[in-house]
Amino acid sequence: MRKKMVAASALALAAGAVVVGAPLAARQAKTAAQPWMNTRMSAEQRADLLLRAMTLEEKAGQVSQQFMFGAFEQFAPIVKGSKVGSLLFVTDPAVINRLQRVAVEETRLKVPLIFGYDVIHGFRTIFPVPIANAASWDPAGVERAQAVAAAEARAVGIHWAFAPMVDIARDPRWGRIVEGAGEDPFLGSAMARAQVKGFQGPAIGAPGHIVSGPKHFAGYAAAEGGRDYDSVYISEPQLYNVILPPFAAAVQAGAGNVMSAYMDLNDVPAVGNKWLLTDVLRDQMGFDGWVVSDANGTKNQVIQHFARDEADAAVRSIDAGNDMEMSFGPAASAETLAASVRAGKLKEAVLDRAVRRILIGKFRMGLFENPYVDEAQAKKTLADPAHRAEAQAAAERSFVLLKNEGGALPLVAGAHKRVAVIGAMANSKRDMLGPWAFQYDLPETVTVFEGVRDRLGSAATVETAPGVQLKRDVPSMFEAITIPGAAKPEPRWDAARAASEFDRAVALARRSDLIILTLGEAEDMSGEGASRSDLKLPGDQLRLFEAMLATGKPVRVVTMSGRPLELGAVIERAPAILHAWYGGTRGGTAIARTLFGDVNPGGKLPVTWPRSVGQVPIYYAHNTTHAPKDQGKRYWDIPSTPQFPFGYGLSYTTFEIGAPVLDTATMGAGGRVVVSVPVANRGTRAGDEVVQLYVHQRSGRASRPVRELKGFERVSLRAGEQRTARFELDERSLQYWSSAAKGWVIDPGTFDLYVGASSSAEAYATFSVAGLPRPGVSWSGRKK
Numbered sequence: 188m189r190k191k192m193v194a195a196s197a198l199a200l201a202a203g204a205v206v207v208g209a210p211l212a213a214r215q216a217k218t219a220a221q222p223w224m225n226t227r228m229s230a231e232q233r234a235d236l237l238l239r240a241m242t243l244e245e246k247a248g249q250v251s252q253q254f255m256f257g258a259f260e261q262f263a264p265i266v267k268g269s270k271v272g273s274l275l276f277v278t279d280p281a282v283i284n285r286l287q288r289v290a291v292e293e294t295r296l297k298v299p300l301i302f303g304y305d306v307i308h309g310f311r312t313i314f315p316v317p318i319a320n321a322a323s324w325d326p327a328g329v330e331r332a333q334a335v336a337a338a339e340a341r342a343v344g345i346h347w348a349f350a351p352m353v354d355i356a357r358d359p360r361w362g363r364i365v366e367g368a369g370e371d372p373f374l375g376s377a378m379a380r381a382q383v384k385g386f387q388g389p390a391i392g393a394p395g396h397i398v399s400g401p402k403h404f405a406g407y408a409a410a411e412g413g414r415d416y417d418s419v420y421i422s423e424p425q426l427y428n429v430i431l432p433p434f435a436a437a438v439q440a441g442a443g444n445v446m447s448a449y450m451d452l453n454d455v456p457a458v459g460n461k462w463l464l465t466d467v468l469r470d471q472m473g474f475d476g477w478v479v480s481d482a483n484g485t486k487n488q489v490i491q492h493f494a495r496d497e498a499d500a501a502v503r504s505i506d507a508g509n510d511m512e513m514s515f516g517p518a519a520s521a522e523t524l525a526a527s528v529r530a531g532k533l534k535e536a537v538l539d540r541a542v543r544r545i546l547i548g549k550f551r552m553g554l555f556e557n558p559y560v561d562e563a564q565a566k567k568t569l570a571d572p573a574h575r576a577e578a579q580a581a582a583e584r585s586f587v588l589l590k591n592e593g594g595a596l597p598l599v600a601g602a603h604k605r606v607a608v609i610g611a612m613a614n615s616k617r618d619m620l621g622p623w624a625f626q627y628d629l630p631e632t633v634t635v636f637e638g639v640r641d642r643l644g645s646a647a648t649v650e651t652a653p654g655v656q657l658k659r660d661v662p663s664m665f666e667a668i669t670i671p672g673a674a675k676p677e678p679r680w681d682a683a684r685a686a687s688e689f690d691r692a693v694a695l696a697r698r699s700d701l702i703i704l705t706l707g708e709a710e711d712m713s714g715e716g717a718s719r720s721d722l723k724l725p726g727d728q729l730r731l732f733e734a735m736l737a738t739g740k741p742v743r744v745v746t747m748s749g750r751p752l753e754l755g756a757v758i759e760r761a762p763a764i765l766h767a768w769y770g771g772t773r774g775g776t777a778i779a780r781t782l783f784g785d786v787n788p789g790g791k792l793p794v795t796w797p798r799s800v801g802q803v804p805i806y807y808a809h810n811t812t813h814a815p816k817d818q819g820k821r822y823w824d825i826p827s828t829p830q831f832p833f834g835y836g837l838s839y840t841t842f843e844i845g846a847p848v849l850d851t852a853t854m855g856a857g858g859r860v861v862v863s864v865p866v867a868n869r870g871t872r873a874g875d876e877v878v879q880l881y882v883h884q885r886s887g888r889a890s891r892p893v894r895e896l897k898g899f900e901r902v903s904l905r906a907g908e909q910r911t912a913r914f915e916l917d918e919r920s921l922q923y924w925s926s927a928a929k930g931w932v933i934d935p936g937t938f939d940l941y942v943g944a945s946s947s948a949e950a951y952a953t954f955s956v957a958g959l960p961r962p963g964v965s966w967s968g969r970k971k
């Protein structure tokens with residue numbers, strides 16, 4: 188009772204401080220008397236002051252975010268009524284400024300909006316899809332890429348990216364594997380860190396940068412059956428050792444936001460999961476930003492049979508630690524939270540906690556001082572040619588050479604006078620961009636055909652034909668909605684033309700002396716809502732491949748997809764395969780330069796490539812168990828080994844990685860092991876090798892994976908050049924979360940160490956850990 192009175196009087200005070208009739212309120216707003224505008228105070232102090240002035244309704248609006256699929260006129264009253272604290276999917280700087288003007292000039296407290304967007308792998312300049320960026324094994328390059336994306340997004344007035352997606356994905360049926368860094372927590376953590384730094388710059392609020400929101404917290408990629416949004420069951424050790432590390436890395440890199448996941452995690456929706464959002468994210472990882480739900484994630488708790496109704500859903504997510512609700516249409520929070528507080532169903536202090544976190548983010552971003560964007564400058568920033576050059580370099584570093592028999596690649600420009608670039612994606616601009624791009628410029632996007640044509644110039648005649656067309660049986664989710672500002676993809680030809688298009692491609696191949704054949708998936712075959720039950724080449728592509736081989740002309744294959752595909756016959760029969768993912772705005776140029784040897788591919792698979800979908804999930808860091816003599820025979824019909832191991836990728840040159848040299852044979856308490864690895868380019872071309880270091884614990888409190896990545900470095904070497912890569916292992920490299928100990932541990936004993944050019948690395952050493960057991964270290968590096 189007493190508490191209620193205090194809350195009520197605080198409320199009266201807050202309301203009374205400003206709302207005393209419209210004219211006075213307006214006057215007070217003009218006098219800049221708002222104490223929270225004092226920039227000498229910290230973001231936290233300013234947020235506290237502002238919070239005290241807010242009504243319950245304003246607070247409920249502040250924690251609400253809406254998709255802006257509609258006109259300014261439709262959203263202006265929502266902003267004016269303080270029904271939202273944030274909007275997403277507005278990308279026109281003029282509209283952003285108009286909306287912001289409503290928030291800053293026409294609302295009682297003048298709290299600016301924060302604009303969010305899916306800046307996933309570029310904004311206007313599209314970079315390779317995230318899984319391709321991860322295949323570069325080049326965190327510094329990935330950081331630069333996201334810095335460009337941030338600069339472009341910030342230029343139009345976007346303050347916040349719903350990225351990076353740091354979900355560890357071990358099931359390529361799941362379409363969103365394209366959006367992450369693949370299967371490994373160590374590589375995933377490096378990519379998470381790099382992306383957060385790229386987006387945010389030196390600190391939240393740095394000019395030209397935006398807030399980064401790693402997602403989807405947590406476990407989303409483990410959807411049962413690879414079916415997007417399905418429930419997830421993950422053991423605690425798997426959560427701590429595999430799923431959470433990239434989130435911890437992102438938090439340690441200073442991520443200002445985190446997005447909670449859609450699905451049930453061990454029967455509790457992530458958005459309403461207090462253990463996950465409060466105990467783990469806040470208390471264990473030390474996250475101090477705000478958490479946003481995924482789209483309609485809060486309301487979905489009703490569909491998940493967790494919440495009674497939308498009001499209950501809004502209470503439960505905010506109570507769990509989900510601060511902002513992303514919503515199609517009015518958010519349940521805006522509609523119901525004030526009443527829930529008044530009815531005693533939610534403590535006002537809990538609502539305040541969420542509002543405060545959001546306001547701190549806005550203060551840190553400098554939105555109160557600089558709410559508007561320079562519309563003229565936006566155009567210039569989006570047109571910056573340096574951004575295109577960076578995207579091309581990123582694409583060139585992302586390609587993975589899967590096969591190269593007898594040096595079939597690189598091609599020699601001019602050696603073939605008639606070149607055919609064939610395949611459904613050979614001349615498709617939209618397919619070059621990948622599934623999570625909306626603000627691209629289609630005309631400037633370079634296809635494989637255009638890249639090859641431009642590269643060869645007068646040295647050859649280059650022609651193209653699709654041969655086949657790729658189409659999903661079910662329309663993609665993005666076909667159903669109009670994304671403001673998104674260009675329309677090229678129309679597909681109708682089915683009646685299928686036979687003649689196929690024949691046209693064969694005829695073109697016959698009169699050419701080289702065939703560059705693209706195979707894979709159309710861009711909308713991976714991404715959100717784009718799971719598959721099988722990994723075969725869709726459509727009539729295998730027949731096209733056979734028809735190309737049957738011409739007797741040399742065939743070089745470029746595969747494009749956002750996931751590993753079952754390529755069986757292609758791998759057996761094509762002399763060379765370059766996996767090019769979706770390379771972005773300059774993808775075609777980068778592919779052509781790679782095919783013709785201007786650049787040497789140095790990307791490595793960030794995900795194990797299965798032989799067949801039946802092997803899924805298949806990942807290198809698996810535990811082992813007793814087996815019949817031949818470990819390879821876990822299935823009687825196919826080998827149980829993958830098609831290509833994690834970390835695999837060829838080069839046009841040959842590298843030699845020597846035996847690892849350790850500075851000590853024993854790691855004691857607080858100690859380190861420094862590992863030196865000689866690497867030499869024994870070929871005749873410059874190239875990049877990714878030196879990889881894996882560790883295996885022989886015995887301990889838990890069975891541990893056969894090997895785990897604990898270090899890597901992408902090394903560029905001239906022909907004949909030699910270098911030493913250095914890695915440092917410390918306590919954190921060896922700790923793991925033990926279900927027996929219910930916490931982080933390091934087990935004493937013997938460890939195996941492997942170095943090489945993939946997870947099949949063979950160069951070997953051992954070391955031991957002594958002077959332990961001792962407590963491990965926590966996420967934040969604090970002793971536990």
Ligand code: NOJ
Pocket residue numbers: 305349402481482715
């Ligand atoms: C749903 C997706 O799951 C999420 O990744 C995305 O950021 C939001 N929609 C906003 O578009």
